Amino acid sequence: QKEVEQDPGPLSVPEGAIVSLNCTYSNSAFQYFMWYRQYSRKGPELLMYTYSSGNKEDGRFTAQVDKSSKYISLFIRDSQPSDSATYLCAMSVYRGGGADGLTFGKGTHLIIQP
Amino acid sequence: NAGVTQTPKFRVLKTGQSMTLLCAQDMNHEYMYWYRQDPGMGLRLIHYSVGEGTTAKGEVPDGYNVSRLKKQNFLLGLESAAPSQTSVYFCASSPRDKLYEQYFGPGTRLTVT
Numbered sequence: 521q522k523e524v525e526q527d528p529g530p531l532s533v534p535e536g537a538i539v540s541l542n543c544t545y546s547n548s549a550f551q552y553f554m555w556y557r558q559y560s561r562k563g564p565e566l567l568m569y570t571y572s573s574g575n576k577e578d579g580r581f582t583a584q585v586d587k588s589s590k591y592i593s594l595f596i597r598d599s600q601p602s603d604s605a606t607y608l609c610a611m612s613v614y615r616g617g618g619a620d621g622l623t624f625g626k627g628t629h630l631i632i633q634p
Numbered sequence: 635n636a637g638v639t640q641t642p643k644f645r646v647l648k649t650g651q652s653m654t655l656l657c658a659q660d661m662n663h664e665y666m667y668w669y670r671q672d673p674g675m676g677l678r679l680i681h682y683s684v685g686e687g688t689t690a691k692g693e694v695p696d697g698y699n700v701s702r703l704k705k706q707n708f709l710l711g712l713e714s715a716a717p718s719q720t721s722v723y724f725c726a727s728s729p730r731d732k733l734y735e736q737y738f739g740p741g742t743r744l745t746v747t
Contacts, residue, residue, distance in 0.1 A: 526676075528674070552733070552734045554734050561741070562740060562741070563638075563724050563726075563738030563739050563740050563741055564677070564724070564736075564738050565737075565738065566734070566735055566736065566737075569734045569735070608676070608677065610734075612733050612734060614733055621667050621669075621679040621682050621692055621733075622679075622733070622734070622736065624676050624677040624678075625676060626674065626675065626676035627676060
């Protein structure tokens, strides 16, 4: 079983809809949870990060972590065609210092239809 | 401020050939990483470095070597390329105390025939 599971999609929704993207994980030691956005033929860029459980909001984006269920979500409100991209969840045990990188999900391909 | 840059952007190799991919960052980050991204496999860590002169293996290190002679540069080498190494390679860097804040380069598309 992979440490991080993410549905690859594609997920297609109409413009203005609320989008829900999710990942599950098996390693209970993960403490830092990130969402990266990757446009076609570009490198990933950090969208949001959350430490431990709870919600974090940034504009139209909300990241949610439920450590008891080992489940994280990214919600996008008022979705725009420019949100069309692949969204990768990522996790790490450490904040820094000797860590060996992030564990990524495979990414969900999101399409926002105008 | 260019962030993370990678050269070359594209490359086609024949089986058995060698090449070096160059990554440079101008953010003074201590940590640097090499990932490969394949369809259906996601991003997988090849090697990483926590500082000048130090490197370590990641999840999929076989067939690759790395060097970090200068803090701002991280080189990925393929000594004898194989078709299984056809992939998109991404370099990333992060500050020492913010592992989660990784900055990625634009990627190198490598095809091995």
